[in-house]
Amino acid sequence: MRAVAVRKIGDRPELMELPVAHPGPGEILVKLTSASVNPIDLGIAAGLLPMPQVFPLVLGVDGAGRVVEVGEGVSGFSVGDVVHGQFLRAPLGHGTFAEYALVTQAPDNGALRLVPDGMPDEIAAALPTAGMTALGALDAIGLRAGQSMLIVGATGGVGVFAVQLAAARGVEVIATARPEADGWIRGRGAAHTVDHTAGEVAEQVRKTHPGGVDAVLDMTRDPDGFAKNAGLVRDGGVAVSPALIATPQLLASERISVINFMMRDKPNLLAGITAEAAAGRITVPIQRTVALDEVPAVLAHSSAGGARGKTTVRI
Incomplete structure (x- = not known):
């Protein structure tokens, strides 16, 4: 073969x-x-x-x-x-x-x-992998309708599923996107976008959301950037890294929950994301x-x- x-x-x-x-x-x-x-x-x-x-x-x-x-x-x-x-x-x-x-x-x-x-x-x-990761990470975060979330890496494989799933749950999604992808990711449920090529994401988000956000889902492999983005999370909120880059210092935070996300119960996650796509709830x-x-x-x-x-x- x-x-x-x-x-x-x-x-x-x-x-x-x-x-x-x-x-x-x-x-x-x-x-x-x-x-x-x-x-x-x-x-x-x-x-x-x-x-x-x-x-x-x-x-x-x-x-x-x-x-x-x-x-x-x-x-x-x-x-x-x-x-x-x-x-x-x-x-x-x-x-x-x-x-x-x-x-x-x-x-x-x-x-x-x-x-x-x-x-x-x-x-x-x-x-499978991107959809299961997005669904599992959002389940771990557990936001309710009306809460806010920054998704970094929003136009990639995991990110685009996460944007759609979060928006369908009534979450206000702030998505990173290059200018040419702005309309594309908004069309999938993002309420706001941030151009990650135009400066630090956290600084840009603070201008529009000075009180911070309820959660961050960051797909990048930049520990420093993840730490800065986690700093946007309000007390009691959640910051998640599917790339497993949260440092021991961040993981020990008592102000917010910080998770290096790894998939568990893969058969049920695959069943869940497949059902979402088959029903047309996500593209x-x-x-x-x-x-x-x-x-x-x-x-x-x-x-x-x-x-x-x-x-x-x-x-």
């Missing part, structure tokens, strides 16, 4: 021809039709996830396709089922930037579920779709900024 992989940690991803791995007990083999790109892909290539690995290490964690084999003990899935999910399993190395991928049916791994009737494969592939904005052989170049430039939603991969 064709797959995008690295031969060792630190290598550049490249397109390779690799054998198909067949499922063992509790495993499901999916012939993929679509995948999507996430920041975690480069983290895996760099060895940042503390999990066992096999090499060549096939990258990609999100995908959609059809079940072609099931291992002993698998329940709820059969050959021929059209599925999507997060294919994150130990050992790492059987990812979704490939024609086939393995997923393990276990709650401490990724999550897999049937694709709702009528949902396109690329939409199903774009939902899944796809910025572009690329072929499998274009993935190495996409990953090489994925930190350049300017994203508007998700990049999907046609397998």
Whole structure:
């Protein structure tokens, strides 16, 4: 099969021809039709996830396709089922930037579920990790209608889901966005925008919200910026980092709750975000779709900024 992989940690991803791995007990083999790109892909290539690995290490964690084999003990899935999910399993190395991928049916791994009737494969592939992260983070924050929230990284994969989910709950959303994306993110529920390229976000927000905000959801990997943004949160509020960059000093704050967010109960989160999309309560904005052989170049430039939603991969 064709797959995008690295031969060792630190290598550049490249397109390779690799054998198909067949499922063992509790495993499901999916012939993929679509995948999507996430920041975690480069983290895996760099060895940042503390999990066992096999090499060549096939990258990609999100995908959609059809079940072609099931291992002993698998329940709820059969050959021929059209599925999507997060294919994150130990050992790492059987990812979704490939024609086939393995997923393990276990709650401490990724999550897999049937694709709702009528949902396109690329939409199903774009939902899992970003959507699950946004939904889980908002549930952890727990804002009520009428409260306010700053979302930093609002036009990226996680951010655009978070903006829509928060706005649907009646939360006043302040979203970071470049000027050219202002109308785009407002169209998805943001009440206000801040141009993060025009100066410190926290300083700009204080001009329009001098009393601060009730919560901050910050997708960036800038600890100093996160600390400044957390300073906007009113007493008793919440600041969350899905990038896990909150420092021990911030985590110890008694004034606000600070969370380095990690997903729990992935099957229920996947079910929740899939239901939101299937019912039309959120849209899944796809910025572009690329072929499998274009993935190495996409990953090489994925930190350049300017994203508007998700990049999907046609397998």
